[in-house]
Amino acid sequence: MVKEALQALLPGMVADRRHLHRHPELSFMEKETSAFVAERLAKLGIEVTSGIGGFGLIGVLRGNMPGKTVALRADMDALPIQDEKQCQYSSQSPGVMHACGHDGHTAVLLAIAEYYSGRRAELQGEIRLIFQPAEEVCPGGAVSMIEAGALDGVDVIYGVHLWTPIPVGKAGSAPDALMASTDEFFIEIQGRGGHGGMPHKSIDSVVAGSALVLQLQSVVSRSVDPLNPAVVTIGSIQGGTAQNIIADRCRLAGTVRCFDEETRDLIRTRVRELAEGTAAAYGASASVDYMMGYPSLVNEPREFERFYGTAAFDAGLIPEVSPKIMPAEDFAYYLRKVPGCFMLVGAGNPEKGILYPHHHPKFDIDEQSMLHAAALLIAMRESYCSDDK
Template sequence: MEMKFREDVLLNIFSSMVEWRRYLHKNPELSYKEAKTAQFVADRLRTWGIEVKTGVGGHGVVGTLRGDFPGKTIALRADMDALPIQDEKICDYASTVPGVMHACGHDGHTSTLLGIANYYSQHRDMIRGELRFIFQPAEETCPGGAIQMIEAGVLEGVNIIYGVHLWTPISVGKTASVAGPLWAAADEFFIDIEGRGGHGGVPHVTVDSVLVGAALIMNLQTIVSRSVDPLDSAVVTVGSMQAGTMQNIIAERCSIMGTARTFNQETRSLIKRRIETIVEQTCAMYGADVHLNYLMGYPTLVNDAAETARYQRIATHLFGEEQTIEAPKMMPAEDFAYYLQRVPGCFILVGAGNAEKGMHYPHHHPRFDFDEQAMYTAAKLLIHLAADAMMNE
């Protein structure tokens, strides 16, 4: 059975998607604080006669549409949270919240899924089984909203799940994915070094926590180059080092934060062990005390082969072979991985970059923006994917 897609209906909805996205961009909320965003989503779903559950695993919202005929339960997911970054864009929809902005496209994900929910609310006769719209909080911050929503039962009865990420490194109009591993597992480490502070002119009676931290950072950089198989992919990055107050004071304390990214579980465990050993022994060598907090974060995101093949077939039909590309493995992480551990599905990158419009800044950049036409591409793709999954066993 083939779906009778109404392009005119989606084009009509698209103007609202842009409005929603710009409202959400102006009013961002951080992870675990998405109360107003969740209310915004729930209000619109209810307006369209969609069954709504709120407070799912925190600020999560789930909308449900059931068809008149039996069939599969297909879930579509969008994330809603913003980042602690000051928006430096100059445009009428720039963030109005100091130090908070949508610098990763989650406002677009939310608006896209709202558009899809609106579309299917007008075409319930196309639904075989159930469509479940998952609006997830807290993707940006471990332990993440996905695992909490799963624990709250969001995947009960779900047969297949799809998600997209609007992705500016790919030009608008293109889509990309791959069967198997797509995005890496991401772990976090937090190191607190305690030395013995003192006068910068008499270092011999101190334990310089800045020196210890510097040595530790250099030693951590040997893990990938000397402990990991060169044919395996891994990253150890120190993103923050905080210490000291003045030029002539030897700092007593130094704090370091970083991340480790891997695809292979054995490599993931190896890196954790090496970080623990290097932290302990480096600090001991300098006579400093240390506390390490190592958090195992999101697992590797692994796409189901059959659902990725479905995506490739649908995307090629909709957009053409040249616009449907195979994504390389990448080191970003996504808690959509937790859904894919439990239910077959596919996570898809939808091109959102447009250099001519100045929309080429990387994700998590203060001037990040995306071509809003990408939301139309994403909505059209997910509408067809859901329909194909419902109608073709």
């Protein structure tokens, strides 16, 4: 019955998703997206609180009977990527694109709002609809939503990510850590500039920086327990202005991904020690700006078990135990406050040419995945509310 009702809502989901895909907005700039969502919720008679953390919204749908409070979350922001797809719903905003599926997440939650708004008479408890800004950029939008009371009185929270590495028709999650923490660091090496033909009169910051890049590769291989997954990536190294000038400054930028706080603290310490020590070995100095980002996303084991049974029996999906993945999600902050589960819903379909990874300029989703995501979230909510606990 749920699937049939959602099937009738699928054309609207597709239309909403394509509208948002044509009009993407970057993190902390989701003004028109927020207004679009608020207008739709208001038409459904749903209580809306807007302007949270910039452009976040909370929609509250209360049933006519007492019961539990379940929160469902969607993120709304896009990425600074030029859309290279040739289709009728390609981005109309130069250099901005929904390359991660957040347009689909928003459309799914709007469809769920419509589904339940017509069922208030039979609805028990409360549904909290969280439309969050700025998932893509630290410090993210989740913290401000929580501070504004998004989780006050909430018993459990669920979220989905439309995920192209998983084929449409399947879904994955994990009973504990699913997604990594994400931290960033910026290292500036100060040397002494000079003429390229007289290196002995200078302190070459580029040479020191290059040595540091290699040294940082030893953090995971020689400092981290090999049973604990971790990544240290140097994504940028910049220094110098001309071929015959020894650069006085060199700047490195990198990211760190792992799954437990002990490893996270260890890596932060080692990055700082190696930066300062390597620079000093070349007669230079180093300053480190280390930014702690999102924590690891850890599901509640009982809610994972609910997903595994619900996905198969109530949502018509093939459930899988997902391996840990290194991308990060600020949904992790919600799960630190209340029990819940974050689920990856298959959205890839090579037969339709939908095979590009997230954050790729040709990224797309099989829009049938939105039907699956909506069915899964509704099934999770219904299962939780039917528990005797």
